[in-house]
Amino acid sequence: MTHASAISRSAKRGLKSRVLAPWVFLAPGLIFFTIYVLIPIIRSIWIGFFDWDGLGEMKWIGLANYVELASDESFYVSLKNNLAWLILYLLAIPAGLAIALFLNQTIPGIRIYKSLFFFPFVISQVVVGLVFSWFYAPDFGLLPALIKTLTGANIAILADEHYATYGIIAAGLWPQIAYCMILYLTGLNAINPEQIEAGRMDNAKGLKMLWYIVIPQLGPATFIALVVTVIGSLRSFDLVSIMTSGGPYGSTRVLSYFMYEQALSEYGYRMGYGAAIAVVLFAIMMVFISLFIVRMLSEQRRA
Amino acid sequence: MRMKTALLGLALGVSVSTLAFAGQITINTDASDPAPKKAFEELVADFQKANPDVTVKVNTFDHEGYKGAIRNFLTADAPDVVNWYAGNRMAPFVKAGLFEDVTDLWAKEGLNDQLKSAASSMTIDGKKWGVPYTYYQWGIYYRKDIFAANGITPPKTWDELKAASAKLKAAGVTPFAIGTKALWPTGGWFDYMNLRVNGYEFHMDLTSGKVPYTDPRVKAVFDKWAELVKPGYFLENHAAIDWQDAVPAFVQGKAAMYLMGNFAVAAFKSGGLKDDQIGFLQFPSITAGLPMAEDAPTDTVHIPAKAKNKDDARKFLAFIASAGAQTKMNATLGQLPVNNKAEKPSDVFLDQGFAMLSNAYGLAQFYDRDAPAEMAKAGMEGFQEFMVKPDNQAAILERLEKTRAKVYK
Numbered sequence A: 001m002t003h004a005s006a007i008s009r010s011a012k013r014g015l016k017s018r019v020l021a022p023w024v025f026l027a028p029g030l031i032f033f034t035i036y037v038l039i040p041i042i043r044s045i046w047i048g049f050f051d052w053d054g055l056g057e058m059k060w061i062g063l064a065n066y067v068e069l070a071s072d073e074s075f076y077v078s079l080k081n082n083l084a085w086l087i088l089y090l091l092a093i094p095a096g097l098a099i100a101l102f103l104n105q106t107i108p109g110i111r112i113y114k115s116l117f118f119f120p121f122v123i124s125q126v127v128v129g130l131v132f133s134w135f136y137a138p139d140f141g142l143l144p145a146l147i148k149t150l151t152g153a154n155i156a157i158l159a160d161e162h163y164a165t166y167g168i169i170a171a172g173l174w175p176q177i178a179y180c181m182i183l184y185l186t187g188l189n190a191i192n193p194e195q196i197e198a199g200r201m202d203n204a205k206g207l208k209m210l211w212y213i214v215i216p217q218l219g220p221a222t223f224i225a226l227v228v229t230v231i232g233s234l235r236s237f238d239l240v241s242i243m244t245s246g247g248p249y250g251s252t253r254v255l256s257y258f259m260y261e262q263a264l265s266e267y268g269y270r271m272g273y274g275a276a277i278a279v280v281l282f283a284i285m286m287v288f289i290s291l292f293i294v295r296m297l298s299e300q301r302r303a
Numbered sequence B: 001m002r003m004k005t006a007l008l009g010l011a012l013g014v015s016v017s018t019l020a021f022a023g024q025i026t027i028n029t030d031a032s033d034p035a036p037k038k039a040f041e042e043l044v045a046d047f048q049k050a051n052p053d054v055t056v057k058v059n060t061f062d063h064e065g066y067k068g069a070i071r072n073f074l075t076a077d078a079p080d081v082v083n084w085y086a087g088n089r090m091a092p093f094v095k096a097g098l099f100e101d102v103t104d105l106w107a108k109e110g111l112n113d114q115l116k117s118a119a120s121s122m123t124i125d126g127k128k129w130g131v132p133y134t135y136y137q138w139g140i141y142y143r144k145d146i147f148a149a150n151g152i153t154p155p156k157t158w159d160e161l162k163a164a165s166a167k168l169k170a171a172g173v174t175p176f177a178i179g180t181k182a183l184w185p186t187g188g189w190f191d192y193m194n195l196r197v198n199g200y201e202f203h204m205d206l207t208s209g210k211v212p213y214t215d216p217r218v219k220a221v222f223d224k225w226a227e228l229v230k231p232g233y234f235l236e237n238h239a240a241i242d243w244q245d246a247v248p249a250f251v252q253g254k255a256a257m258y259l260m261g262n263f264a265v266a267a268f269k270s271g272g273l274k275d276d277q278i279g280f281l282q283f284p285s286i287t288a289g290l291p292m293a294e295d296a297p298t299d300t301v302h303i304p305a306k307a308k309n310k311d312d313a314r315k316f317l318a319f320i321a322s323a324g325a326q327t328k329m330n331a332t333l334g335q336l337p338v339n340n341k342a343e344k345p346s347d348v349f350l351d352q353g354f355a356m357l358s359n360a361y362g363l364a365q366f367y368d369r370d371a372p373a374e375m376a377k378a379g380m381e382g383f384q385e386f387m388v389k390p391d392n393q394a395a396i397l398e399r400l401e402k403t404r405a406k407v408y409k
Helices: A002-047 A064-070 A073-089 A092-103 A110-122 A125-136 A142-151 A164-189 A193-201 A206-217 A219-234 A238-243 A255-263 A271-302 B002-019 B034-050 B063-075 B087-095 B103-108 B116-122 B144-149 B158-170 B184-197 B200-207 B216-229 B243-251 B264-270 B310-321 B323-333 B348-358 B373-388 B390-407
Strands: B024-029 B055-060 B081-085 B131-135 B138-143 B174-177 B255-261 B278-281 B298-302
Touching: A002 A271, A064 A271, A073 A164, A073 A219, A073 A255, A092 A110, A092 A164, A092 A219, A110 A164, A125 A142, A125 A164, A125 A238, A164 A219, A164 A238, A193 A206, A206 A219, A219 A271, A238 A255, A255 A271, B024 B063, B024 B310, B034 B055, B034 B310, B034 B323, B063 B081, B081 B087, B081 B310, B087 B298, B103 B310, B116 B131, B116 B298, B131 B310, B131 B323, B138 B144, B138 B184, B138 B264, B144 B278, B158 B174, B158 B216, B174 B243, B184 B200, B184 B216, B184 B255, B184 B373, B216 B373, B216 B390, B243 B255, B243 B264, B255 B264, B264 B278, B278 B348, B298 B310, B310 B323, B373 B390
Parallel strands: B024 B055, B024 B081, B174 B255
Antiparallel strands: B081 B298, B131 B298, B138 B255, B138 B278
16 A cells, blocks of 8 residues: 555656656746747837837837838838848858859868858958948949949949949858858768769769759758848848948838837937837748748658 | 955945945046047046045946947936037937936026026026037138139138139039038038028027928028039048048048038048148028028036936036136147136137137037937938939928928927
8 A cells, every 4th residue: 555655656756757857958948038039029019019219208109100110211111122132142042052062172272262261251240341341432442443444434332322232232142152151061061972973873964963963962951041041131230230321311221220220329219110110020030930940840740 | 364355345345335425426428539538537637636525436438339328327327427418419318307407506606607608508498407518610621722722712602612612623623522421411511501591590490390391491401502412512422431531532632621520620630631731611601691600519418317416416517617627628629618718729720610609690509419319310311312312302301391290299
């Protein structure tokens, strides 16, 4: 009798710890996720319904911030620029792949070349922005000097509303290509040499070999490259801030910079409006993030 | 042993923090550039000499970072004295009840008389919210040697200014240096165009939201302005560069005039220009017979409403308002004292600036200090667009009017 109850007690204890243990292990992650991610998201959505300068009273205005956003030209400029960022940033994936294929060979000193190509990803985005602003600078920059000798025209990329955004995206592509390149280089290391061998026996060469044998095996690398590039394009902020501060006359704004301008910059402090912009940006990002998560989960289930 | 020192340290810490209430003031300042920093250090040293019972602790912030930080420390952990700016720039803090009303100090120390020129820009709702200690003039700095080489005399009227510009342009010199990447330099141009075309009262009405931007009088300002923009009298590609980046063009003689604040003189001189190469001229008159008002931004100190030691903070404000302190401080700063009993530093540009400002009909702070932040941002962005694309004038003004309707509810 006593014996049996002891067994059931220890079984109970085992059950209890089996229920508790995962939560204990999850706790640090959950706590920090709640404090630094969940609560700020909920707070932002909440603040989006108020008119608030960060100092005085918060005034409930319902959806007025969103209504204003819908008729705000700057918002559409930012949205359009974000779209340009998103599409053009994807160029980093094929470009990264091309460089990775080019560097994936065994010659003396290849590590040095690889590091040189990887270098732009290592340096800070702020430095990239500065380097490119000098590269574009109207009086002493290399690019305007080159354009001038070729065509005689004087172009200041960052002062021209038609070119400025593309100029910044080009600067952003530099480190992003390096990032994709490194992803593909590791991917290429993991390629099955037997399949290459088999392909060669079947007379696959050049582009056919690349398309039918190499790229399918790079699937995981492509997926990661796509995820980091899409997210990277949507959070583009530092380059815009460094290179143009959103100018000339607001034509290079992106949503994240627009939010910063409205909520936190010298002439801003419209916390509610800034929060509303953040919510819209969050919603756009959520579309992509959900797509990625759904794909990842379905793949895990298959595996 | 170690334990003992730790305890001793603790005890000391406690005694220091209790002492803090007996005559310590904390000053948060954005005087991070070399000249302002030195001026502030001297000021604090003199204040301590005069008030040995008060200890002063100074926290110096980076100039740009300060603008964000002040919002945090005013609400969370307020110091006893802070730096800020006059005009509408202090309105958000006054309205949020974060600045102390110091009207009593003005009355007691006779500041209503001594600081008279800045009294209106320190007043909101009929009360004074701080003390001004320095200001500086804006105007057109020009290259005397280039003017002489082209036979140009300093223009006094709009037509003379246009004629001089045309002459310079024909000689291959860009008439005006400017860099508008940071937007605010465009505010100086708009201020002067509006002050000269429509006058001080209209400018103040506009910046306080009483006049629509689609008003024909505002249009007139832009039409006049276009007379300089359309012929290409401003430095090309100004939207890509900051004001400092435009200084080399002025120093190298590629541009001959620069509408700027007096702080630019230091940059001209460090670029290699001599005193006799630089001239200063008041912005020419446009509408004949209109009394001339000027831009003269004023820097100020305030007591946060949540300050712990307001008595000693008041002593400090009284000290910085005094003629003696302002004389010494502005000698280091190379700017003008606000106190009319103070002596101004001897400097050829400050002499001219002082003469101009003493006769000014009224003093504007600057577009981004007179207009509320949101309006200023939209406005200066519009001015920049106008200076690149003058044909967009109508669209720009309509957009600004939309912003005005939203900002001043």
